[in-house]
Amino acid sequence: MNAVTFYGLCGAALVGLGLYGLIVNPQPLRKILSFNLVGSGVFLLFGVVARRGAALGMGGDPVPQALVITGIVVAFSATALAVALLLRLYDASGSASLAPPQPVKPPEA
Amino acid sequence: MNMALLIDGSLVVLILAVAIWTIAVRDSFAAVVGYAIYGLMLALAWVRLAAIDAALTEAAIGGGLTGVLLIRAAVRLRPTESVVAGEMPGRFVKALAAVLAGTVSAALAVVVLSLPVPAPTLAPQVAGHIASTGLGNAVTAVLLAFRAIDTLLEAVVLIFALIAVWTLTPDNFWGGRPGPKYDTDPNGMLAYLARLLPPVGIVVAVYVLWVGADLPGGKFQAGTLLAAMWLLAIMAGLTEAPPIRRRWLRGVLVAGTVVFLAIGFAGVPLAGAFLAYPEGFAKPLIIAIEAASMLSIAFTLALLVLGPPERSEHS
Numbered sequence: 001m002n003a004v005t006f007y008g009l010c011g012a013a014l015v016g017l018g019l020y021g022l023i024v025n026p027q028p029l030r031k032i033l034s035f036n037l038v039g040s041g042v043f044l045l046f047g048v049v050a051r052r053g054a055a056l057g058m059g060g061d062p063v064p065q066a067l068v069i070t071g072i073v074v075a076f077s078a079t080a081l082a083v084a085l086l087l088r089l090y091d092a093s094g095s096a097s098l099a100p101p102q103p104v105k106p107p108e109a
Numbered sequence: 110m111n112m113a114l115l116i117d118g119s120l121v122v123l124i125l126a127v128a129i130w131t132i133a134v135r136d137s138f139a140a141v142v143g144y145a146i147y148g149l150m151l152a153l154a155w156v157r158l159a160a161i162d163a164a165l166t167e168a169a170i171g172g173g174l175t176g177v178l179l180i181r182a183a184v185r186l187r188p189t190e191s192v193v194a195g196e197m198p199g200r201f202v203k204a205l206a207a208v209l210a211g212t213v214s215a216a217l218a219v220v221v222l223s224l225p226v227p228a229p230t231l232a233p234q235v236a237g238h239i240a241s242t243g244l245g246n247a248v249t250a251v252l253l254a255f256r257a258i259d260t261l262l263e264a265v266v267l268i269f270a271l272i273a274v275w276t277l278t279p280d281n282f283w284g285g286r287p288g289p290k291y292d293t294d295p296n297g298m299l300a301y302l303a304r305l306l307p308p309v310g311i312v313v314a315v316y317v318l319w320v321g322a323d324l325p326g327g328k329f330q331a332g333t334l335l336a337a338m339w340l341l342a343i344m345a346g347l348t349e350a351p352p353i354r355r356r357w358l359r360g361v362l363v364a365g366t367v368v369f370l371a372i373g374f375a376g377v378p379l380a381g382a383f384l385a386y387p388e389g390f391a392k393p394l395i396i397a398i399e400a401a402s403m404l405s406i407a408f409t410l411a412l413l414v415l416g417p418p419e420r421s422e423h424s
Contacts, residue, residue, distance in 0.1 A: 002114075003113060003114055003117035003118075003157070004158070005221065005222065006114075006117050006118060006121050007117070007121065007154055007157070007158060008218075008221035008222075008224075009121075009218050009221055009222075010121040010124055010125060010154070011217070011221070012214050012215075012217035012218040012220075012221055013125055013128075013214050013218075014124075014125070014128055015213060015214060015217055016210040016211060016213050016214030016215075016217075017125075017128050017129060017132055017210065017214075018128075018132075019206075019209065019210040019213055020132065020206050020207060020209075020210035021131075021132035023198075023202070023206035023209070023210075024197070024198060024202070024203055024206050025132070026193055026194065026195075026196035026197055026198070027137060027186075027189075027190070027193045027194060028193075029137055029141075029179070029182055029183060029186055030132075030137060030140060032179070033131060033140060033141065033144055033179065034132060036144070036171075036175065037128055037131070037132070037147075040147075040148075040151055040167075040171065043163075043167075044151070044154065045217065045221070047154070047155060047158045047160055047163060048158065048221065048224075049224070049228070050158070050160060051158045051159055051160070052224060052228035052230075053228045053229065053230030053231070053232055054159065054230070054232070055230050055232040055233060055236075056232055056233055056236045057236075058232045058235070058236065058247055059159025059160070059161075060158065060159050060160055060232075061228075061230045061231055061232050061235075062231075062232065062235050062247035062248045062250070062251045063231045063235065063251050063255075063256070065160045065162060065163055065248050065251075066162075066248050066251035066252045066256060066259075067256075067259070068160070068163045068166075069162055069163055069166045069248070069252065069327075069329060070252070070259055070260065070263045072163070072166045072167055072170050072171060073166070073170060073263060073267065073329055073406075074263060074266055074267075076170045076171075076174060076175055076410070076413070077266060077267050077270035077271075077409075077413060078270065079175055079178065079179075080178055080270060080274060080413035080414065080416075081270050081273050081274055081413075083178055083179065083182045083416070084273075084274040084277050084416050084417055085277065086182065086186070087182060087185060087186075087416065088277040088417070090185070090186060090189065091279075095189060095192070095193075096186050096189040096193055097189070097192065097193050097196060099196050
């Protein structure tokens with residue numbers, strides 16, 4: 001077991017942690033945060049694959065490294081869109097809940 | 110060797126501890142601050158994995174911009190906190206989620222432990238062809254020469270994300286200014302920093318862009334730095350976010366993609382393929398794309414953080 005494997009296992013654990021938070025946390029903002037944890041875990045796995053591909057004086061395989069950079073930027077833009085949707089939901093409805101709205105009881109005659 | 114293993118081991122433990130904290134802590138604001146710290150520590154992990162370009166991007170975007178974005182949202186959503194937190198699922202759902210998450214992690218761990226030896230790598234192919242690009246940084250060569258189409262499409266994704274955010278504008282504010290009007294003490298610490306840091310930040314950003322051809326760096330890292338400087342000046346109340354109806358703003362936002370596409374299509378008659386660079390001109394063309402993209406990326410990222418317009422042009 002070497003250091004690179006450590007980071008691989010760390011990435012695997014992060015994906016699981018994020019998945020758990022995504023399901024269990026009821027607040028949408030926390031779900032967005034958890035989803036980012038899943039994403040960063042996947043990126044870290046990419047980083048491990050890149051590092052293992054080190055050759056010819058390069059510290060790692062540059063192709064997965066470049067993909068990760070693209071991934072981080074795209075993940076940020078998706079996060080920004082999710083946050084904007086959430087804030088709009090809050091502005092429009094005064095609530096940030098994802099629970100289905102309570103059925104309105106018909107007024108008693 | 111043992112010392113290095115100790116550093117890596119402690120870093121992994123720290124990263125996991127902060128990740129658990131961001132999931133488990135009650136207060137969303139604390140969770141979000143934890144996430145920004147997590148982004149910075151992850152950047153250290155990238156350094157240890159010899160991916161300096163990714164480390165710079167992670168620190169600037171994962172720790173910095175995402176942090177600002179989420180902290181602003183957490184502050185605004187604070188009134189909903191206690192209500193929604195009460196919707197925590199029951200023990201059964203939690204246990205089920207834990208089993209599912211554990212299974213996924215375990216499966217990934219098995220994959221990590223059984224990765225093929227020797228590891229497949231494209232490094233020799235990159236090393237074999239990098240001379241034709243005139244670049245020294247292999248990651249930049251992949252981003253802007255070997256896999257330039259990915260980078261082009263990514264720039265388009267950023268613009269689409271911004272358009273999607275803008276479509277959430279309330280009708281009466283369409284074309285107006287994003288974000289609130291910041292009334293900060295003009296003699297306060299924030300305003301002082303917002304005067305002191307941007308000149309330094311802009312120089313560093315241009316440097317990071319320029320050395321990106323041969324050393325770690327490039328347009329994403331430089332663009333993020335510029336975006337951060339602009340956001341600092343806006344949030345300190347020294348300048349205002351422009352109304353989104355401005356023609357110049359829209360021009361700047363698409364400039365990077367337009368230059369990229371123009372050079373890409375010019376490659377069809379001149380070099381025989383879309384996004385191919387003519388012999389000997391690869392490096393200057395790549396630097397032209399990077400410079401134009403840096404500005405577009407900086408404006409797009411900053412406006413993504415600010416969100417849809419919240420007030421009309423003159424308020």
